[in-house]
Amino acid sequence: MTTAVDGSTFRHVLARWPSGVGIVTTAGEAGRHGMTASSFSSVSLDPPLVLVCVDRRLRSHELLARNGVFAVNVLGRDHIGLGRRFAGMEPEVSDRFAEGDWLPGATGSPVLTDAAAWVDCRVRNAYPGGDHTIFVGDVVAAGVPRITSPLLFHSRAWGQLADPLPRSVGITDTGLARTLHDQGTATRRGARLVATVRAAGIPVVVPHGALRIAPPTARGTDRPGTGLRTPPEGAAAPAGAGARTAPGPPAVHVCSAAQAADAAEAGCPCVEVTVPADGTGAAARAVVRAVAGSATTVVARVHDALAPDRARAVLHTLAALKTAGCAEIALVEGRPGPGPASTAGALDGSPLHLRALLQDVVPQADGLPVRLALRDHHGLGLVNALTAMKSGVRLFDTGLGGCAGLLPTERLVLLCARMGVATPVGPEVPRSWVNELERMRHGRPLPARTAPDQ
Structure with a gap:
């Protein structure tokens, strides 16, 4: 019989996997809402589909399920402040959207105008995934506002791309x-x-x-x-x-x-x-x-x-x-x-x-x-x-x-x-x-x- 790995070890292992950082946003009757997330991935090119995984205990989960729409804003290397803000690391902030230039996308979800990239989606499916829900979205609009290096997350720290030396110059x-x-x-x-x-x-x-x-x-x-x-x-x-x-x-x-x-x-x-x-x-x-x-x-x-x-x-x-x-x-x-x-x-x-x-x-x-x-x-x-x-x-x-x-x-x-x-x-x-x-x-x-x- 296999024993499940303990949560502390599992989190430590996952921390070794570097990922990009995005802000998942949604909008509806309750207004705008957003959270920092790294659990974002592409699913399909035809049709264009992406997924995000959201903790069921978060208010973001409730709003995303109710609104049926979301946008993922990929953060650039200079967006560490925004990432921390939407991750709740600045509890004194009452309006997370007060920083950055945000516009409503095709679904109404807020889109960051200087993001490294963004996708705007309608929820197609929602699958149970343990203590998270896997939301699969149809991409209805997308953009690359500017070309810049991405913000990365690794070992519970913000970072940038590694710096390998070239083989020749x-x-x-x-x-x-x-x-x-x-x-x-x-x-x-x-x-x-x-x-x-x-x-x-x-x-x-x-x-x-x-x-x-x-x-x-x-x-x-x-x-x-x-x-x-x-x-x-x-x-x-x-x-x-x-x-x-x-x-x-x-x-x-x-x-x-x-x-x-x-x-x-x-x-x-x-x-x-x-x-x-x-x-x-x-x-x-x-x-x-x-x-x-x-x-x-x-x-x-x-x-x-x-x-x-x-x-x-x-x-x-x-x-x-x-x-x-x-x-x-x-x-x-x-x-x-x-x-x-x-x-x-x-x-x-x-x-x-x-x-x-x-x-x-x-x-x-x-x-x-x-x-x-x-x-x-x-x-x-x-x-x-x-x-x-x-x-x-x-x-x-x-x-x-x-x-x-x-x-x-x-x-x-x-x-x-x-x-x-x-x-x-x-x-x-x-x-x-x-x-x-x-x-x-x-x-x-x-x-x-x-x-x-x-």
Whole structure:
């Protein structure tokens, strides 16, 4: 004879099962009512059916059975307060619906306008389930008001999605060629250095009009006497990372649709254009039209995208750039404001803000590649890079030696190596590139070697 498990053990076991969190609402003659619940599940796609399990001792059970309708509002990561409120964890609250923006759905049940998702249902069946009733509902309406990470419940605590590290990351150097071009530093040696970086599997973006800084494929190999080392055997983890020749023309940063058309005619595989976080993406749309019909793709670089007061504008801009047909989005951290680290606005790209932003950006991108161009002011570059990797970002813009004020390529490669995350080259390879770059600067130290944390 089997003995039933005791209630305490059963609850402890169930607490190990992570679930989403929703607010089940209903409305009728007695007015609106709602409760926090995690016992929600889909039942059928055709017809669309869902179920909720409600404790028979609760007033919610009585009202839901009497009204015959209910809505399930799936909570986002920023709805912890609402979840606690509707769970009765704030007993001083008399009107739970006083917080949040609620509208009546098709059945009259309250729907949260900024929920991660919602379904509005009519009760089809009610089945006994021990001390609960299983209410099966016909879904009469549904919606996804916004794309955001969900609120989770696990071990009797509120939480968010786990943060797994990626198996590999991609790196694009957008600072090296621009710095060499702007400073007019040793053009021929600079071209060889750029070609070596590209041959190792790290794409390099060059300014428009500076294509000579990256020789074509036939001349893209290392040359005797340059003092540059190629990747050693086994150093490059991803497939193709040990290639010895540059993959044709490089990507080009353009400032206008006309420059984009020139680059496309020259056979450049990709053009990049910087746009403001204005919610329109107009400059990118013009560039996409200019390269239409060619094999050239467009990357839109959103300027100063990590400023906390621009988060909503960045999300609107991302949506506009997706619609415009951009193949990739790069979020660019702005230069720090004046003053020390404690100065307000000096460190816009804080890890906390970056995480909150990316938890909305990555789901909204919905598969569209998102790159991140970080700076390394006050030593936060690697902290932000790790935060970004744990938030779903797999592509980064860097600058060898800290060129253009970006996170140094060699530092990101070293961080990834220490965490078991594959990059196109091993950590020992960029050191020779940095040494060569410093020699080209006549021994003047690179930004990465004069940073405050060195």
